[in-house]
Amino acid sequence: MSMKIMHVSAECYPIAKVGGLADVVGALPKYQNEIGANSSVIMPFYNNKFTQAHEFTSIYQANLKLGNEELRFNVLKVDDSSLEFDIYFVHVGDLLYTDYVYSNNDTNRFLAFQIAALDWILTLKKEKPDYIHCHDHHTGLIPFIDSRKL
Secondary structure, eight states, X not given: OOOEEEEEOSOBTTTBOSSHHHHXXXXXXXXXXXXXXXXXXXEEOOOSHXXXXXXXXXXXXXXXXXXXXXXXXXXXXXXXXXXXXXXXXXXXXXXXXXXOSOOTTHHHHHHHHHHHHHHHHTTOGGGOOSXXXXXXXTTTTHHHHOGGGO
């Protein structure tokens, strides 16, 4: 049975790229899969050329609490085998549906992304990853949100 790795990131080439992080997250799962791992990526859903040009399958829906607000989120899987790894997107309405990766108002956006991503990952049962690789400070709260469930 192969090791399962879920990469959590704000960027992944060729979907959304600001700097070198996207290059790493876009390459690492490919190489891990080549040596027998089962690597995938989960990231925020951005309104960009990639997402506009691809089809998605909704695989999970739920609500999350962000302060006093309850938000509906959806986890989508991209239907594109050319990426050489599975990629999932968290869509939290207008909060993550933007055409930019970073802004001055990232706190709520990336907190909602992390809560939603972890909520879905914890439901995976047999498919639950052995490792969750949080790639940047926009995903760094995942181990602390509720480490008892990991």
